[in-house]
Amino acid sequence: xxxxxxxxxxxxxxxxxxxxxxxxxxxxxxxxxxxxxxxxxxxxxxxxxxxxxxxxxxxxxxxxxxxxxxxxxxxxxxxxxxxxxxxxxxxxxxxxxxxxxxxxxxxxxxxxxxxxxxxxxxxxxxxxxxxxxxxxxxxxxxxxxxxxxxxxxxxxxxxxxxxxxxxxxxxxxxxxxxxxxxxxxxxxxxxxxxxxxxxxxxxxxxxxxxxxxxxxxxxxxxxxxxxxxxxxxxx
Amino acid sequence: xxxxxxxxxxxxxxxxxxxxxxxxxxxxxxxxxxxxxxxxxxxxxxxxxxxxxxxxxxxxxxxxxxxxxxxxxxxxxxxxxxxxxxxxxxxxxxxxxxxxxxxxxxxxxxxxxxxxxxxxxxxxxxxxxxxxxxxxxxxxx
Numbered sequence: 001x002x003x004x005x006x007x008x009x010x011x012x013x014x015x016x017x018x019x020x021x022x023x024x025x026x027x028x029x030x031x032x033x034x035x036x037x038x039x040x041x042x043x044x045x046x047x048x049x050x051x052x053x054x055x056x057x058x059x060x061x062x063x064x065x066x067x068x069x070x071x072x073x074x075x076x077x078x079x080x081x082x083x084x085x086x087x088x089x090x091x092x093x094x095x096x097x098x099x100x101x102x103x104x105x106x107x108x109x110x111x112x113x114x115x116x117x118x119x120x121x122x123x124x125x126x127x128x129x130x131x132x133x134x135x136x137x138x139x140x141x142x143x144x145x146x147x148x149x150x151x152x153x154x155x156x157x158x159x160x161x162x163x164x165x166x167x168x169x170x171x172x173x174x175x176x177x178x179x180x181x182x183x184x185x186x187x188x189x190x191x192x193x194x195x196x197x198x199x200x201x202x203x204x205x206x207x208x209x210x211x212x213x214x215x216x217x218x219x220x221x222x223x224x225x226x227x228x229x230x231x232x233x234x235x
Numbered sequence: 236x237x238x239x240x241x242x243x244x245x246x247x248x249x250x251x252x253x254x255x256x257x258x259x260x261x262x263x264x265x266x267x268x269x270x271x272x273x274x275x276x277x278x279x280x281x282x283x284x285x286x287x288x289x290x291x292x293x294x295x296x297x298x299x300x301x302x303x304x305x306x307x308x309x310x311x312x313x314x315x316x317x318x319x320x321x322x323x324x325x326x327x328x329x330x331x332x333x334x335x336x337x338x339x340x341x342x343x344x345x346x347x348x349x350x351x352x353x354x355x356x357x358x359x360x361x362x363x364x365x366x367x368x369x370x371x372x373x374x375x376x
Contacts, residue, residue: 161343187242200250228242229251235239 003027003036003082007048008090009100018097021045029079033087034062037073050101057213060149064101065090070151070211092154094163108150111166114192115174120185130182140179143172143221145214152208152218158201165201166193168208168218175221178234186234194229202226253335260328267325268293274317294325319373326369334362 003025010018023044025036034052041048052062055074062073066081066089073089081087095103121130146169153159153167174193178186193199199222208218228234271293275284284292338358345351 158343162346181240186240190242194248194251196248196250198250200254226254229244230255232241232244233239234242 001027001029001078001082002085003078004086005036005040006086006088007037007040007101009048010097011047011099012097021048027078029077029082031078032074033066033071033076033078033081033089034073036078036087037089048101049099058147060147060151060213063092063149063151063154063213065092065154070155072149072151072213075213092150094154094156094160095150103154105150107163108153108167108169109148111153111170112148112173114166115170115177115189116185116192117170117173117177119177119180119183120188121182122184132181136181139181140176142216143176143179145216146172146176147214148173149213151211151213152216155207155211156202157205157207158203162197162201164197166198168202168222171199171202171222171225172216172218175225178225178228186228190225190229193225199226199229253338257332257335260332263328264325264332267321267328271321271325274321294322322373323370326373327366330362330365330369334358334365 005023005025007021007023008018009015009021023040025039025044027036027039034055037048037050037052041050050062050064050073052074053059054061057072057075060072063070064073065071066073066076067083067087070092071081078087089101091097091101091103095105095107098104148169150169152172153169156165156168158165159167171193174189177183178189202219202222204219204223206219208222209216209220212218272289275289275292338355341354341358342351345354
C-alpha cells in the first residue's frame with residue numbers, strides 16, 4: 001500500500017522554523033512505522049534524522065508523536081497508524097528539538113536523576129544477594145518495565161506547560177525503588193517528590209497511561225506515590 | 236506477605252494542601268448542591284417552582300436575584316439560616332476551587348518568578364474581594 005508521510009523537519013543550522021516534509025512510501029500494512037521511516041531515509045531523503053537503536057521496543061530510542069499520539073515507531077504497525085492513507089510524525093513535545101525528530105533528552109534525564117534511581121541500602125549484604133519474597137518483588141513489578149522512552153513525560157500537559165515538573169517517568173522510576181522492600185532511600189525520594197514540582201503537579205490526565213508502550217499503569221503508580229506521601233506508609 | 240514500611244510524613248506545602256483542597260472542595264460542592272436541592276424540594280419547590288427556579292434557589296437562593304417570581308412568599312420562606320450557611324459554604328468552596336484553578340494555570344504558564352509572585356497576590360486579593368462581596372450579599376439579603 002502507498003502511505004503518505006508528513007514529517008516535521010527542522011535543521012537549526014539552516015531553517016528559521018520547522019516545516020513539513022512530505023513523502024510517499026510503498027509499505028506493507030504489517031510493516032512498522034520505523035520501517036517506513038528508514039525507507040524515507042535510505043531511499044528518498046538521506047537528510048531525515050531520527051533516533052533508533054534496538055528497533056524492538058526495548059531501548060526506547062524512537063519515541064515520537066505519530067498522528068498526535070506518542071508511540072515507539074518500532075512498535076507501531078502501519079495498519080494501526082495510518083489514517084486515510086496518511087501518517088503524520090512529529091518530535092515528542094516539551095523537549096528542545098535538536099534536528100528533525102531528535103530531541104534533547106537531557107532535561108528529561110535530569111529529572112530522572114533527581115529521584116535517585118538506584119538501590120539505596122547502607123547495610124552490609126549477607127554472603128549472597130539481598131533476598132526478597134515473591135510478593136515483595138511483585139509489589140513494584142509494573143514500574144520495573146519502564147524503558148525511559150519519555151513517551152509518558154512528553155505527553156503530559158503539566159510537563160508541556162512547566163518543564164520543571166519532575167514528570168511521570170521519573171515518578172515511575174522513583175516508585176520502582178520506593179516500593180522495593182530492600183531499599184532504604186524512600187524518605188529521600190519522597191522528599192523530592194513532595195516538593196512543589198513533584199507529584200502534586202500531576203493533574204491525573206491519564207495521557208501517560210494511554211501512551212506508555214510498556215503498558216505501565218503510570219497514573220496508578222503516581223497515585224501510589226501520592227498516597228505514600230500523604231500517609232507516610234509504604235505498603 | 237508484604238512488609239509495610241513507614242517514612243517520616245513530609246511537611247505540608249502549598250501544592251500539597253491545594254491538591255487535597257481541590258478534591259475535598261469538588262466533593263463538598265456536589266454534596267452541598269444535593270443538600271440545597273433536597274432543602275428546596277422539601278420547602279416547597281416540588282409544587283411551586285420550575286426547574287430553572289429550583290436550580291437558582293439550590294445554588295444561590297437570594298431574593299434579590301429572583302425577578303418576576305410568581306411565588307408570593309419568596310422573601311419569607313427561603314432566606315433562612317439553613318440557606319445562609321449552605322450558600323456560604325458553596326460560595327467558599329466554589330470560589331476557592333476556581334481561584335486555585337486560576338493559580339494553577341498561572342503557575343503553569345508564567346515562568347518569570349517576579350511576575351508569578353505579583354499575579355499570586357492579585358489572585359489572592361481577588362479571592363478575598365469576591366468572598367467579601369458574596370458574604371455581604373448572603374448576610375444582608
